[in-house]
Amino acid sequence: LAKTTQPISMDSYEGQEVNITCSHNNIATNDYITWYQQFPSQGPRFIIQGYKTKVTNEVASLFIPADRKSSTLSLPRVSLSDTAVYYCLVGGGGNKLVFGAGTILRVKS
């Protein structure tokens, strides 16, 4: 199973770009990389998913280098409402889902 490692916490200010990196050295060929966001007292919410290179949607970008041993979630111009826990998930096929411990992002004004 591919384990993931993320920073425990990060601090940022409103309007800044935030990059959260996840390490997954043992990622398998058929594994995808997915990021989720979780607010207190809510279930996690899907943000973005990718396999290689770069993926962008309306809320974030995901950068995956060629060796796929890490990935970086980029949140442009964060606001106070982006304060949450961000999970890096590696998996693909069957039940082999592995969540990281999560990164607590605190956005300050």
Add this chain to the structure above:
Amino acid sequence: DVKVTQSSRYLVKRTGEKVFLECVQDMDHENMFWYRQDPGLGLRLIYFSYDVKMKEKGDIPEGYSVSREKKERFSLILESASTNQTSMYLCASSIGTGDTYEQYFGPGTRLTVT
């Protein structure tokens, strides 16, 4: 919008009781999941189901069982609750045959076993 509902937000049970946690999704998803979430440990997969009456063990199935008699409903059962099963339980569902698809989570059930 996909909706995943869980039968209770908060539940308090005594050691040794049989506990049922119910989850219902309204989008005809094939896959359903049960996780538990503990501080510092993130989410850990307990059981997974990819079809009615089908189930697979996740990383921490010990002390739990599941039931999926209908496509929209996935139940987690604690046969004899113990204090180390005090946790937040999250149900999720996803479309497709694998887990590369977006998972939709319910609001969670905070279970306390005394």
